Amino acid sequence: SCQWGYDSDNGPEHWHKYYPIAKGENQSPIEINSKEVQHDPSLPPWFVGYDPGAAKTILNNGRTCRVVFDDTFDRSVLRGGPLPGTFRLRQFHFHWGSSDDHGSEHIVDGVKYAAELHMVHWNPKYSNFAEALKQADGVAVVGVFLKVGKTPKPEMKRILEEIDNIKTKGKEAPFSNFDPSILFPKSRDYWTYHGSFTTPPCEECITWILLREPIEVSPDQMAKLRSLSINAETEPVCPMVDNWRPPQPRHFRMVRASFQ
Numbered sequence: 001s002c003q004w005g006y007d008s009d010n011g012p013e014h015w016h017k018y019y020p021i022a023k024g025e026n027q028s029p030i031e032i033n034s035k036e037v038q039h040d041p042s043l044p045p046w047f048v049g050y051d052p053g054a055a056k057t058i059l060n061n062g063r064t065c066r067v068v069f070d071d072t073f074d075r076s077v078l079r080g081g082p083l084p085g086t087f088r089l090r091q092f093h094f095h096w097g098s099s100d101d102h103g104s105e106h107i108v109d110g111v112k113y114a115a116e117l118h119m120v121h122w123n124p125k126y127s128n129f130a131e132a133l134k135q136a137d138g139v140a141v142v143g144v145f146l147k148v149g150k151t152p153k154p155e156m157k158r159i160l161e162e163i164d165n166i167k168t169k170g171k172e173a174p175f176s177n178f179d180p181s182i183l184f185p186k187s188r189d190y191w192t193y194h195g196s197f198t199t200p201p202c203e204e205c206i207t208w209i210l211l212r213e214p215i216e217v218s219p220d221q222m223a224k225l226r227s228l229s230i231n232a233e234t235e236p237v238c239p240m241v242d243n244w245r246p247p248q249p250r251h252f253r254m255v256r257a258s259f260q
């Protein structure tokens with residue numbers, strides 16, 4: 001059946017059987033190699049206008065920890081950068097490893113970060129998210145790398161405090177009054193390229209905006225993420241770790257940088 005995951009029997013090497021686009025030519029993540037990136041001075045800055053009141057719930061869907069927003073109107077939006085018009089924030093989630101030396105999906109000059117935050121937005125010129133993911137310009141994801149250091153990121157506290165209430169698959173808790181832009185690093189420098197969802201359905205609908213500057217989290221904060229389980233409450237405990245897809249072939253895609 002369609003229960004894809006990250007194990008040897010349902011992981012990234014199997015996804016193409018149910019989602020043939022997983023072997024497409026515009027798949028994500030990819031390796032970013034600074035020497036092959038093209039600096040594009042015409043790339044504008046990107047901007048967000050997030051309404052903290054749009055935050056709704058935090059959920060363990062058995063594959064990641066996801067915070068969901070009200071996207072029924074242009075309430076929390078992303079615009080500028082490589083994007084045509086405004087995109088609506090729908091959710092954000094994370095990918096991480098079983099130890100601090102890996103876990104990110106995109107890899108930069110050989111560097112694997114401990115985790116990667118994805119802020120998912122969709123183009124309201126399409127009637128809904130399901131329609132948008134069928135379009136090449138349907139979705140925009142801002143990716144932020146998480147690097148482990150000594151100082152905890154205070155802005156992560158609220159997310160990690162909720163983890164105790166969503167330990168197992170299917171658990172959901174209210175999550176309100178949160179502006180996710182507090183998670184961004186200082187610099188707005190980014191790489192951008194056209195790619196796909198890094199999980200099934202692997203649709204090639206994403207304009208990626210990957211921030212160059214990682215945010216720093218503490219080892220305890222990473223351990224908290226790793227305390228989530230993929231199993232439901234009534235099933236044997238299986239830690240939610242290594243929920244990342246390895247890099248995919250870049251093929252003929254150009255990665256542009258907003259910075260020199």
Ligand SMILES: NS(=O)(=O)c1cc(F)cc(F)c1
Nearest residue numbers: 118120141196197198199200
């Ligand atoms: N991991 S990802 O950001 O590419 C992503 C976003 C999304 F909205 C749905 C997915 F299945 C996967």
Ligand SMILES: [Zn+2]
Nearest residue numbers: 093095118198
């Ligand atoms: Zn993701």
